[in-house]
Amino acid sequence: MAGFYRSKYKPAVEPISSVPTEGDSHLMFSTQFESCDARRAFPCFDEPNLKATFDLSIEIPEDLVALSNMPIKATNQSKKGLKIVSFDRAPVMSTYLLAWAFGDLEYVEDFTRRKYNGEPIPVRIYTTRGLKEQARFGLENAWQVVDYFSEIFGIDYPLPKMDMLAVHEFSHGAMENWGLVTYRTTAILFDEQHSAARYKNRVAYVVAHELAHQWFGNLVTMDWWSELWLNEGFATWVGWLAVDHLYPEFEVWSQFVTEAVQTAQQLDSLRASHPIEVPVKDAMEIDQIFDSISYLKGSSVIRMLSNHLGVEVFLRGVSDYLKAHAYGNATTKDLWTAMSKASGKDVETFMGPWIRATGFPVLAVAEEPSQIGVRQSRFLSTGDVKAEEDNVLWWIPLGLKSTQKVAGAATEALTSKESTIRDVDEDFYKLNADQTGFYRTNYPPARLAKLGAQSDRLSNEDRIGLVADAAALAISGDGTTAGLLNFISELSHEKNYAVWSQMIASLGNIRSIFAENKDIENGLKEFTLKLVSATTDRIGWEIETNEDYLTGQLRALIISAAGGAGHGATINEAKSRFRRYTSGERGAIHPNLRLPVFRINVAEGGKEAYQAVKDEYLNTTSIDGKEICLQALGRVQTTELVNDFLNFQFSDAVKVQDVHSGSIALAANSKARDALWQYIKDHWDVVHNKLSGNSVVLDRYLKNSLQKFASHEKEEDISTFFQNKDTKGFDRGLVQVSDTVRGNANYKKRDEERVLEWLRAHDYVKA
Numbered sequence: 001m002a003g004f005y006r007s008k009y010k011p012a013v014e015p016i017s018s019v020p021t022e023g024d025s026h027l028m029f030s031t032q033f034e035s036c037d038a039r040r041a042f043p044c045f046d047e048p049n050l051k052a053t054f055d056l057s058i059e060i061p062e063d064l065v066a067l068s069n070m071p072i073k074a075t076n077q078s079k080k081g082l083k084i085v086s087f088d089r090a091p092v093m094s095t096y097l098l099a100w101a102f103g104d105l106e107y108v109e110d111f112t113r114r115k116y117n118g119e120p121i122p123v124r125i126y127t128t129r130g131l132k133e134q135a136r137f138g139l140e141n142a143w144q145v146v147d148y149f150s151e152i153f154g155i156d157y158p159l160p161k162m163d164m165l166a167v168h169e170f171s172h173g174a175m176e177n178w179g180l181v182t183y184r185t186t187a188i189l190f191d192e193q194h195s196a197a198r199y200k201n202r203v204a205y206v207v208a209h210e211l212a213h214q215w216f217g218n219l220v221t222m223d224w225w226s227e228l229w230l231n232e233g234f235a236t237w238v239g240w241l242a243v244d245h246l247y248p249e250f251e252v253w254s255q256f257v258t259e260a261v262q263t264a265q266q267l268d269s270l271r272a273s274h275p276i277e278v279p280v281k282d283a284m285e286i287d288q289i290f291d292s293i294s295y296l297k298g299s300s301v302i303r304m305l306s307n308h309l310g311v312e313v314f315l316r317g318v319s320d321y322l323k324a325h326a327y328g329n330a331t332t333k334d335l336w337t338a339m340s341k342a343s344g345k346d347v348e349t350f351m352g353p354w355i356r357a358t359g360f361p362v363l364a365v366a367e368e369p370s371q372i373g374v375r376q377s378r379f380l381s382t383g384d385v386k387a388e389e390d391n392v393l394w395w396i397p398l399g400l401k402s403t404q405k406v407a408g409a410a411t412e413a414l415t416s417k418e419s420t421i422r423d424v425d426e427d428f429y430k431l432n433a434d435q436t437g438f439y440r441t442n443y444p445p446a447r448l449a450k451l452g453a454q455s456d457r458l459s460n461e462d463r464i465g466l467v468a469d470a471a472a473l474a475i476s477g478d479g480t481t482a483g484l485l486n487f488i489s490e491l492s493h494e495k496n497y498a499v500w501s502q503m504i505a506s507l508g509n510i511r512s513i514f515a516e517n518k519d520i521e522n523g524l525k526e527f528t529l530k531l532v533s534a535t536t537d538r539i540g541w542e543i544e545t546n547e548d549y550l551t552g553q554l555r556a557l558i559i560s561a562a563g564g565a566g567h568g569a570t571i572n573e574a575k576s577r578f579r580r581y582t583s584g585e586r587g588a589i590h591p592n593l594r595l596p597v598f599r600i601n602v603a604e605g606g607k608e609a610y611q612a613v614k615d616e617y618l619n620t621t622s623i624d625g626k627e628i629c630l631q632a633l634g635r636v637q638t639t640e641l642v643n644d645f646l647n648f649q650f651s652d653a654v655k656v657q658d659v660h661s662g663s664i665a666l667a668a669n670s671k672a673r674d675a676l677w678q679y680i681k682d683h684w685d686v687v688h689n690k691l692s693g694n695s696v697v698l699d700r701y702l703k704n705s706l707q708k709f710a711s712h713e714k715e716e717d718i719s720t721f722f723q724n725k726d727t728k729g730f731d732r733g734l735v736q737v738s739d740t741v742r743g744n745a746n747y748k749k750r751d752e753e754r755v756l757e758w759l760r761a762h763d764y765v766k767a
Contacts, residue, residue, distance in 0.1 A: 001657065001694050003040030004031050004100075007169035008655075011104070012130025012621070018061035018081070019104045028103030028128055030167050030182055032175055035225060035290075036283040038095040046095045049223050049329045054090040054098050059083070065105040067126060069098065069179040071161050090178070091158065092327045094221050099177030101165055106132045108139050114147045116156050121146065125188065127166045134189040134623060135166065138203050145211045145242050153215050154319040155326070162214075164188060164207075169657055171694045172290075174206050176213030176235075183210070184657060189623045196591050197552050199624050201243075201250060208246075209239035220322050223329040225286045229276045229355070230332060232290070233298020234318075236260065237306070240299075250549060254460040254498035256303070257435045262468050262502070264296035265440070268360050269381040269472065270739040271389075272732070276301070276355045277332055284729045287695045300438045301354045307436040308397050308413075309343045317342035350395035350413070354438070357392045362440040362478065363414070363431060367447065370426060374398070375418035379440055381743040383476035393417065399433035400424075401462070428454055435465035442469070442478050449483070452490030463491065464502045471506035475747045481510065482758040485527065492531050497554040500535070504561045507531075508668070510755075513710040513744050515670030517752060523759035529565040530764075536562040541573060543590055552592050560596035564603070574600040582612045591622075598632030610641050618653065627661055630654070634665020634672065642666060642675040650686050656697060659690065663705045673708055680705065681721055695729030703733040710744035 008025035020027040031041060039046040056068050062083040066072075070088040078084045090098065106129045111120035123143040125135035142164060150156050159179040170184035187206040190199055216238070217231035240260075244252045267273055276298050280286050306314035321330065321338035332355055336348035354360075362379035365372055378390045396414040404425045412421075430451060431441050443451070448470060455463055470487050473479030488503050507528055514520040539555050562570040578601045580588035589597050598616075601609040610633065617629035633645050648654065649662045666672040680687055680702075691698040706718055715738050722734055759765040 001169055001171040001697070002032050002037040004029070005169075007167055009128055009168035011128060015104050015129065016063050018063050026104070026128075028101070028105075028168060030101035030103075030165065031099045031177075032171065032182070033098060033177075034096040034175060035286045036096070038098060044095045048094040048096065048221050048225065051092045051094055051221070051327070051329070053092055055087075056090070056098075056100060057084055057086040058100055058102065060085065060102045064102050065126070066100065066102040067105070067163055067165060067180055068100040069093075069177060070159070088160075093178055093218060097176070097178045097218055099175075099180045099182065101126075101167075101180070101182070104129050105165075107163075108132050108135050110139050110143045112143050112147050112157075114150060114156075116150075121157060121160065121162060123162045123164075125164045125166070127189065128168070131166065131185075131189060131623075134191045134195075135164075137190040137192070137200060138164065138188045138207055141204050141207045141246065142211065144246060145208050146214075148242055148245060149212060149215060149238070152315050152319075153322055155215060155219070155322055157214060158219060159214075162211075164210075169655055171657060171697050174210045176210045176217060178214060178218040181210045185623050186627055191623060194591055194622045195624050196556075196594065196628065197549055198556075198592075201252075201255075201549070204243050204247060204250075205239055205252075208242035209235045212238045212242070215322055216318075219327065220325040221329050223331050225280050225289070227277055227332055228286075228289055229294045229298035230330065230335065232295045233276070233302055236295050236299035237302040241311075247549075251460065251496075251498065253434075254464060254496065256299075257461045257464045258468070258498045258502045258505070260296040261300050261435065261438065261465075262505075264292045264300050265360065265379075265438070265468075265472065266381075267292045267736065268297055268358070269379055269476070270736055270743075271380065271382070272735040272739045273358050274732075275358050284695060285732075287729065288699060288732045290696060297360075297438065301351070304354075304397065304436055304438050305339070305347070305351060307434075309339070309345070309347075313343050314339070350415070353392050353394050357394075359389075359392070360438055360440075361392075361394045361396060362442055362473070363396060364442045364478075365431065365444065365447070367426075367444055370424060371420055371422045372424050372429070373418060373420050374414060374431070376414060376439075379472075379476065379478075381472065381476050382739070382746060383478060383743075394439070396439055397437050398431055399437055400429060400431055401433040401458075402429040403427065403457075428457060430458065430462055430466075432465060433462065434459050435461040440469045440472055441465075442473055445480070445483050448479075448487055449490075452487040455491055455494075460496045460499055463494070463496075463499045467491075467499070467502045467506055471509065474510075474751065475743060477747070477750055481751050481755050484510075485758060488531065492534060494535070495554075497550045497557065500554060500557055503531070504528075504557065512668065512670055512708055513748050514752065514755060516710075517756070519765050520752070520756055520759065521670075523756070523765035525565050526764045527759070527762075528561065529567055532558055532562050532565060533567065536567055536570060541593075543592070556592050556596050559593065560599055563596060563600035571600055571604055575604065578605070578609065578612070582616075594625075595628045595632060598629065599635045602632050603635040603637060606637075607641065610636055610645075614645075614648065626654075626658060630658060630662040631665050634662050634667075634669055636666075636669070637671050639675045642672045643679060646676065646679045646683075650683070650690055656690060656693070660697070660701045660704055663701060667705050667708045676705055677709075677714070677718070684725075692729075699730035699733045702730055703737055706737045707740040708744075709741045710748045712742065712745045715741040715745065 006027045006029050011026050058066050066085040068087040069090045073088045074086045076084045105126045107124040107126045109124045125139050146157050164181045166185045166188045167182050173187045174183040190203050212235040216234045222230040240252050317339035321335050339347040359378045361376040364375045378385050398412050402425045470484040474481045474484050511524045535558050574597045577588045598613050649659050666676045760767050
């Protein structure tokens with residue numbers, strides 16, 4: 001899935017005769033050149049700051065369709081049955097943005113409503129034949145986003161067309177080739193009748209992210225890969241900005257806090273993290289920084305800065321930056337210069353440490369009558385920061401939220417190691433309002449408990465941040481698991497999906513770490529059951545006509561959590577619907593509920609249910625169906641079924657792009673992760689041979705498969721196994737795995753008795 005490659009697929013309709021085949025599969029052809037794979041396809045100076053124009057011609061069978069960055073200039077007959085398709089000259093751009101594709105393709109089309117050089121621009125989504133109607137939702141988003149970005153950037157989209165293509169085998173989510181964006185199918189296709197609604201959210205975001213790159217990355221490109229964040233951090237933030245513009249009902253900034261911010265902070269709390277702007281020397285190093293730091297920490301600090309400057313001022317700086325460097329390359333310094341000019345503030349000085357230093361701060365709060373003291377220090381999940389590791393002074397926007405006005409505090413930033421905020425309301429206050437700052441806050445235990453009782457005064461983002469911070473601080477030892485559990489207990493009547501998502505994720509991680517202690521495992525299961533029961537009963541199974549998106553997402557989340565916590569009525573209903581579904585009554589399970597129902601049945605139904613979901617994987621025609629089945633199959637409960645599932649994952653039945661989906665689920669399953677690791681060791685040649693064709697794929701697989709352990713012995717076993725192997729391309733990921741597992745193990749050792757004591761004190765475990 002790199003360079004110029006082919007993708008296998010099962011055609012949705014009878015294909016034309018010239019489509020190549022391999023066994024039962026048909027083939028389409030496309031390119032993936034980022035970061036350094038254009039050189040696989042043609043001789044070139046394959047570096048982002050060596051830009052050129054491109055003239056492309058391609059010879060293909062005469063009944064196939066060819067695409068590239070620019071419109072077709074001419075089509076000429078070649079040898080019998082072949083044609084040569086030539087394209088207009090592409091503008092000056094980096095090699096990694098060149099693209100071409102061909103196959104048995106069809107398209108849906110719409111046009112921008114704004115005019116560009118006097119004409120609307122055609123926007124098309126291409127699919128293999130038989131799938132184009134599932135591109136309607138993506139198309140509806142695409143033309144609107146092109147117009148929206150043209151407006152807010154103050155620069156018209158510069159190419160004469162915008163094509164997008166669904167590719168059946170794809171290593172990433174999508175690729176922003178200028179004028180021809182390529183996507184994996186689940187990131188661009190959506191079936192209103194058969195797709196789960198969460199994929200609508202995904203398609204909307206990924207389309208917006210890739211179209212943002214048409215300006216930020218394509219028109220203006222980072223000078224070298226060390227500044228990849230200029231592309232990816234910005235596209236991530238402005239992608240969510242566009243989705244919020246189109247779908248305010250999605251409440252995407254809550255989603256951003258629980259997904260983007262927390263994922264970035266989890267990685268950045270490791271010693272093995274790296275700065276946003278990171279030195280890279282070769283292609284293998286480059287591929288490893290397409291990670292949560294470049295994308296999610298990058299976008300999080302942009303959100304922090306835009307909130308501080310104001311979005312309008314921030315976008316004015318963006319526009320100035322793009323205009324100054326159009327068709328060229330730029331650096332982080334160039335961006336800060338434009339921001340400083342637009343805002344009148346010295347942006348480079350206060351943002352520099354956020355970009356150049358590894359890690360982020362935790363703000364410790366000390367209370368005195370009518371005032372609070374705040375002190376910043378580097379946060380590590382292992383809780384053992386050394387003096388020499390705590391030498392960065394971050395600019396921290398305090399964002400004080402309170403019932404009384406404190407002069408300047410809401411916009412005040414901490415620029416020293418510690419400071420005092422006076423005249424603070426002792427009844428209610430919270431720092432980091434709406435969680436726009438990229439840091440954690442450690443409150444005194446009594447204050448955290450009080451904030452739990454005052455949750456109605458907090459925004460969704462505030463509640464998400466408090467849960468996530470308390471969970472992370474418990475792991476590091478700066479807080480306690482008891483404090484987290486007490487706080488979560490206060491939120492049992494929560495109604496917001498994203499807040500519930502964070503609570504269940506944080507609880508799931510604790511349950512995972514302490515899973516070997518059966519008393520704690522059962523006690524936390526009982527705690528989760530009590531927590532979700534009222535919401536489970538309230539939200540039910542029946543989906544109302546015109547139900548809003550977030551209610552549907554909450555139902556799927558709560559059913560899954562309730563089933564996993566042993567909620568009898570939920571398990572019985574899931575089994576009943578599954579029996580009807582597998583007997584041919586396909587309407588028994590709403591598309592939104594396939595994942596929770598399949599998960600519950602695989603966990604509770606043994607080999608029979610496992611085989612039924614496996615058969616569903618093999619036979620589904622839904623775009624999202626295979627991904628959903630792999631995620632559900634990871635809930636198996638026996639070593640026998642784990643091994644059968646892994647043999648299935650590494651067979652030809654599962655595409656390379658999808659293998660990690662099943663193993664993420666196995667790793668999160670305490671009954672399966674030991675067998676998963678044993679399989680990787682015993683079948684390393686099989687794993688390596690299937691996944692190593694693209695280092696991004698192998699690195700992603702190993703990180704997701706191994707980071708859930710909580711044992712020093714397991715960390716040593718992992719390190720020993722890879723000690724004498726060539727780990728180039730995934731060496732950074734293995735160090736991150738070791739850091740994570742050590743932190744989990746330390747937490748488990750330190751808090752095990754305390755957690756058990758709390759569970760006994762609250763009658764979740766009988767003494």
